[in-house]
Amino acid sequence: MSSDPLFDVRGKVALVTGASSGLGEHFARVLAARGAVVVAAARRMERLQALVGAIRSDGGTAHAVQLDVADPASVDAATASAAGLAGPIDILVNNAGVADTKASIELTEADWRRVLDTNLDGAWRMAQAVAKSMIAAKRPGSIVNIASILGLRQATHLLAYAAAKAALVQVTKALALEWARHGIRVNAIAPGYIVTDMNREFFASEPGQAMVKRVPQRRIGEPRDLEGALLLLASDAGAYMTGSVVVVDGGHVVNSL
Numbered sequence: 531m532s533s534d535p536l537f538d539v540r541g542k543v544a545l546v547t548g549a550s551s552g553l554g555e556h557f558a559r560v561l562a563a564r565g566a567v568v569v570a571a572a573r574r575m576e577r578l579q580a581l582v583g584a585i586r587s588d589g590g591t592a593h594a595v596q597l598d599v600a601d602p603a604s605v606d607a608a609t610a611s612a613a614g615l616a617g618p619i620d621i622l623v624n625n626a627g628v629a630d631t632k633a634s635i636e637l638t639e640a641d642w643r644r645v646l647d648t649n650l651d652g653a654w655r656m657a658q659a660v661a662k663s664m665i666a667a668k669r670p671g672s673i674v675n676i677a678s679i680l681g682l683r684q685a686t687h688l689l690a691y692a693a694a695k696a697a698l699v700q701v702t703k704a705l706a707l708e709w710a711r712h713g714i715r716v717n718a719i720a721p722g723y724i725v726t727d728m729n730r731e732f733f734a735s736e737p738g739q740a741m742v743k744r745v746p747q748r749r750i751g752e753p754r755d756l757e758g759a760l761l762l763l764a765s766d767a768g769a770y771m772t773g774s775v776v777v778v779d780g781g782h783v784v785n786s787l
């Protein structure tokens with residue numbers, strides 16, 4: 531288990547939403563490898579149990595909690611059970627998210643609601659539930675919202691997702707403003723395109739490769755590319771950062787093509 535005084539998260543309780551796959555699973559592993567007590571949360575319990583088992587066999591500490599961020603009762607229950615299993619939450623990684631790739635003209639009311647309810651309402655619900663417990667306990671904390679470069683720029687066929695992530699950027703800044711007095715820092719990471727199981731095939735395809743050419747660094751990101759930003763914002767290395775949006779995208783947003 532590595533330690534680094536600047537980016538130290540040893541003994542901190544970190545709740546990671548959407549930890550059953552992709553980036554969330556990676557964030558949970560990274561925080562646990564650095565000595566945080568991780569609570570991995572999502573809807574698919576069997577995947578969370580497998581992750582917790584893997585973290586424990588690597589010598590880390592982790593727990594699994596079922597969570598549907600679109601359900602306020604589930605948010606309250608999961609937050610309480612996370613604190614019951616691991617102790618007061620110090621770090622929330624608000625990572626749960628879904629995308630819907632449809633032309634805007636085809637988007638249904640239900641599609642729009644599902645994407646907004648998960649990526650935006652869900653992140654706000656989680657932030658509020660965790661902040662209430664931090665404020666009541668008079669404990670400082672760090673909230674890291676996983677936004678996207680699509681909260682800062684546009685792409686076709688991702689209307690609801692882009693709207694939700696843009697609003698999450700504003701939520702990040704507004705909560706940072708309100709909660710600084712309680713010692714709660716609220717920041718966001720805006721990843722560019724990162725390879726996870728859900729898009730690996732696409733990036734290997736011809737249209738996927740064309741997209742890679744629009745990234746100034748000429749490559750798609752790997753989950754490990756987000757580790758530095760995560761640890762910066764989660765730990766005291768980011769003690770004077772709140773309301774920041776850290777873009778990690780190989781230069782994608784600065785390319786206007």
Ligand SMILES: NC(=O)c1ccc[n+]([C@@H]2O[C@H](COP(=O)([O-])OP(=O)(O)OC[C@H]3O[C@@H](n4cnc5c(N)ncnc54)[C@H](OP(=O)(O)O)[C@@H]3O)[C@@H](O)[C@H]2O)c1
Nearest residue numbers: 548550551552553572573574598599625626627678723724
């Ligand atoms: N990969 C990228 O290129 C990229 C780029 C920018 C931003 N992001 C953002 O990064 C985050 C993770 O994306 P990913 O690529 O890792 O996708 P992913 O592999 O599909 O992971 C999404 C996670 O969110 C969870 N989730 C979805 N709906 C949920 C709900 N209602 N309640 C609780 N958990 C829920 C899923 O778990 P269950 O299904 O088990 O609930 C899953 O663990 C998302 O917020 C995404 O928008 C990704």
